[in-house]
Amino acid sequence: SNLFLHRESWQGNATNPPSGGYTAKGSIENAVENSQLLNGNLLATVTKQFGKLRTSLMVGTTFDDRNYRVQTAYGENVYLPEYNSLNNTDPVTQRTKYTQRQQRLVSVLGNWNFNYDDILILTLTGRNDWSSTLPIANRSFFYPAASLAFNVSDLASLKGRLGPVDYLKLRASYGQTGRDAPPYQVLSSLVPQTTTGGGFAYGFFGGNPNLKPERGESYELGADLELYNGRIGLDFAYYNKTLSQQIVSQRLSYGTGFIFGLVNGGSFNNRGVEIQLRGRPVKSADFGWDV
Numbered sequence: 088s089n090l091f092l093h094r095e096s097w098q099g100n101a102t103n104p105p106s107g108g109y110t111a112k113g114s115i116e117n118a119v120e121n122s123q124l125l126n127g128n129l130l131a132t133v134t135k136q137f138g139k140l141r142t143s144l145m146v147g148t149t150f151d152d153r154n155y156r157v158q159t160a161y162g163e164n165v166y167l168p169e170y171n172s173l174n175n176t177d178p179v180t181q182r183t184k185y186t187q188r189q190q191r192l193v194s195v196l197g198n199w200n201f202n203y204d205d206i207l208i209l210t211l212t213g214r215n216d217w218s219s220t221l222p223i224a225n226r227s228f229f230y231p232a233a234s235l236a237f238n239v240s241d242l243a244s245l246k247g248r249l250g251p252v253d254y255l256k257l258r259a260s261y262g263q264t265g266r267d268a269p270p271y272q273v274l275s276s277l278v279p280q281t282t283t284g285g286g287f288a289y290g291f292f293g294g295n296p297n298l299k300p301e302r303g304e305s306y307e308l309g310a311d312l313e314l315y316n317g318r319i320g321l322d323f324a325y326y327n328k329t330l331s332q333q334i335v336s337q338r339l340s341y342g343t344g345f346i347f348g349l350v351n352g353g354s355f356n357n358r359g360v361e362i363q364l365r366g367r368p369v370k371s372a373d374f375g376w377d378v
Contacts, residue, residue, distance in 0.1 A: 090116040094165040113165035115173050123154040139204040146197045155188040182281065190270040191219040208236040218267035221298060228300040232262035254313040264303035268334050272349045273298055293345030301351075304329045320365035327358040 094113030130147035160183045162176025173181065196214040201207075215229040239245065239255040249255065275294040277287040309324035331354040339348045369376035 088118045088120070089171065090114075090118075091171045092165075094168055112163065113168075114161065114163045115165065115171065115176055116159065116161045117173060118157060118159045121154075121156045123152075125152040126150060141202045143200045144197070145199075147195070149194045149196070151192045153188075153190050155186075157184075157186040159184045159186075184279075188270055189219075192267065193217045204241075206238050206241045208234075210234045212262075216265060216267070216300075218300070220268045220270045220272065221300060222273050222296055225297075225299045226267075228265045228302075230263035230265045230302075232260070234258070234260040234262075251314045252312065253316060254311065256311040258309045258311070259307065261306040262304075264305075266301040266303075266334070268298055268300070268349060275345065289344065291346045293339055293343055293348040295349050298334070298349060299332050299351050301330070301334050302332050304331070316370075318367045318370060320363075322361075322363040322365075324361045325359075326361070327356070329356045330354060 092114045126149070128147060128149045130145060132143060132145045134141070134143045136142070160173055161181065162173050162178075163180035164177035166175050166177075194214055194216045197212065199211045201209040211231075211233050213229065213231045215227065218226050218228075220226075235258065237257045239257060240249060240252065272292070273294050273296055275289050276292070278290040280286050280288055305326065305328040307324055307326040309322070312321040312323075313319070314321075332351040333353040333355075334349055335352045336347055337350045337352055339345050366378045367375060368378065
């Protein structure tokens with residue numbers, strides 16, 4: 088991109104400078120931005136049936152690589168009004184900046200499913216991530232999950248013996264989650280100085296060499312019920328979700344030499360009950376009304 092502020096459009100002086108922080112004699116700014124995103128998945132699935140028991144196993148790996156680069160150049164005091172070139176600015180005001188952000192996440196995962204005659208269904212999953220944005224000691228984190236569903240009304244011994252109950256399903260699930268941090272927050276970074284003498288100095292943000300991944304944990308218990316040939320339905324669920332080791336930006340003590348930093352600074356819990364009641368007061372071969 089190119090931003091050319093014409094010197095005759097931004098007139099001003101020391102006592103009456105142009106608005107917006109622009110220089111009175113024009114400026115030129117060039118920026119070249121390159122974004123690269125590479126990701127991939129390799130998955131393999133095996134299925135096998137043992138009588139009424141159907142099983143499947145899926146294993147795989149994924150990767151996500153992100154590289155963002157920006158090169159900028161800036162100069163003030165445009166000499167020739169119609170010449171859009173950085174060489175047409177005062178060399179004393181010229182400066183450049185290069186910014187790069189790179190991060191990588193590599194994962195292995197698996198899913199194991201057991202299905203017995205569509206009556207009892209068990210699913211086990213697991214995933215392990217390795218993140219480049221976390222300290223070496225904490226960059227690997229594993230989070231499993233499991234779910235179980237039991238279709239009670241499909242049992243041969245109970246079919247037709249549940250009175251007005253047409254369908255009854257019980258379910259339960261448990262899972263964990265993980266999330267890494269933004270890049271370049273483990274070590275304190277140096278930033279170039281534009282004051283006399285130049286060089287480098289620490290920025291406002293301090294590093295955290297003990298940063299851990301953000302973790303989540305949840306479980307849910309529920310039931311699905313239908314009565315009177317599907318005219319009445321009820322879905323019930325109790326859930327409990329906890330988020331811990333939250334990665335948050337925190338204002339630091341000035342004694343650290345920094346102003347802000349990322350810390351594992353919070354946790355919260357959310358739990359509740361969800362109930363959904365359905366009804367079908369009108370049901371025929373050609374028309375149905377659900378409420």
